[in-house]
Amino acid sequence: MMGPVLAACLLIILSTAWIPQANGATCKKDGGVCTCNDNTKTVDRSSKGLTAxxxxxxxxxxxxxxDYNKLSSLPPKAFHGLSSLTFLDLSYNQLQTLPAGVFDHLVNLDRLQLDYxxxxSLPPKIFDKLTKLTLLNLYENKLQRLPNGVFDKLTLLEKLYLNNNQLKRVPEGAFDKLQNIKDLRLNDNPWDCSCRDILYLSNWIREKKGTVxxxxxxxxxxxxxxVLDVTEEEAAEDCVYPNTTTAIPTTIITTLASSNDDDIPELPVPQENFQKFLGYQEPDHLPTQPQCLMSISGYLGLMMSLVLTSAAILYVIHFLKKA
Known part of the structure; x- marks a missing residue:
């Protein structure tokens, strides 16, 4: 009886071991779940519902x-050991972030698809090692900002697609190192033309008009x-964006400088300032109102217990004396 039982157990173990491999998308040249082509050195895992x-x-x-999978994140070492890659297609997935350095080993990459x-956002220096890149597609994402110098190392880049994102501005000098750029798509972004930051982009477009x-x-x-037609008068504001150096609009500074003392509203003084003024030395952490109530009730309870205990002791002593 032990033989069939052991055989059944072994069969179950082997089958459960195979299922995770299939779900994990094991790739082998012979009989694997990937389509591998020795002649073109292509691995095609498009439209397989992959989550890893x-x-x-x-x-x-x-x-x-x-492409066309369900990838929502990438391990930092996802492409380590694949330094021969010249084309990587991650489009039509669900990527929300990119880990810093995830592309650092792809030193021969020529085309990178991250659209849809x-x-x-993008980590700083995310593309710094991709010095052979000629096409970078970031079309149809939700990019709200670009890190300073994010494209500086891409001197061979010919095509950059940033259209259909949520960009309001680009950093000063964002495209200055793109010496070979021929096609740059910026349309369908909510460019903020009321802020001075837009002037770099406006001037750059005007300068490259007809060549890009x-x-x-x-x-x-x-x-x-x-954006090409924005003037300095129209882009007059010093705007503040998240994760950038805070700037105070000049209009506010001018208003404050010209205000009389009578115009300055009276600001409420926090209670703790009164306490310090009166000489109260506050502890490192003041208890909240519920904590105060608990402290008071605990103190009263302790005092009541001491009173009752004292009364009981006195009663016993009085009773013993009578006896």
Whole structure:
């Protein structure tokens, strides 16, 4: 009886071991769940419902397709060991962030597709090692800002697609190192043309007009006018954006400087300032109101217990004396 039982157990163990491998998208040249082509060195895992990066991808792969899946995150070392890659397609996934350094080993990458994801920001220096990149597609994401110098190392880049995002501005000098750029798409972003920050982009578009395709399609938020046509008078505000150096609008400074003392509203003074003024030395942490009530009730309870205990002792002593 032990033979069949052991055989059944072994069969179950083997089957359960195989299922995680299949779900994990094990990639092998012979009989694996990936489509591998030795002639083109291509691994195609498009439209497989993947939630994780395939494992055992051949190290000589130069074309990796992971588009139309359900990837929501990438491990920092997802592509380590794949230095032969020239094309990586991660489009049509659910990526919300990119770990710093995730592309650092892809030193031969020529084309990177990240379009149709949910990226809201990019880590600084995320593309610094991709010095051979000629195409970078970030179309149809939710990018709200770009790190300073994020494209500085991409001197061979010819095509950059930033359209259909949530960009209001780009950092000063964002495109200055793109010596070979031929196609830059900036349309369908809510460019804030009321802020001085937009002037760099406006001037850059004006300078590159006719030599870089599609840049003239960038419009101010609401489609009121082209970014190309924004003037210094229109972009008069020093705006403050999240994760940037705080700037105080000059209009506020001027208003404060010209105000009379009588115009300055009286500000309420916090209670603790009165306590300090009166000589009260506050502890490091003042209890909240519920804590105060608990402290008072606890103190009263202790005092009541002492009173009752004292009364009981006195009663016993009085009773003993009578006896």
């Amino acid at each position: 990066i395939p494992i055992n991808i051949p190290t000589d792969t130069d074309n990796l397709k992971l 994801n949910q990226l809201t 395709s599609n840049i003239e399609a960038a419009e101010c938020d609401g489609g009121t006018k082209a």
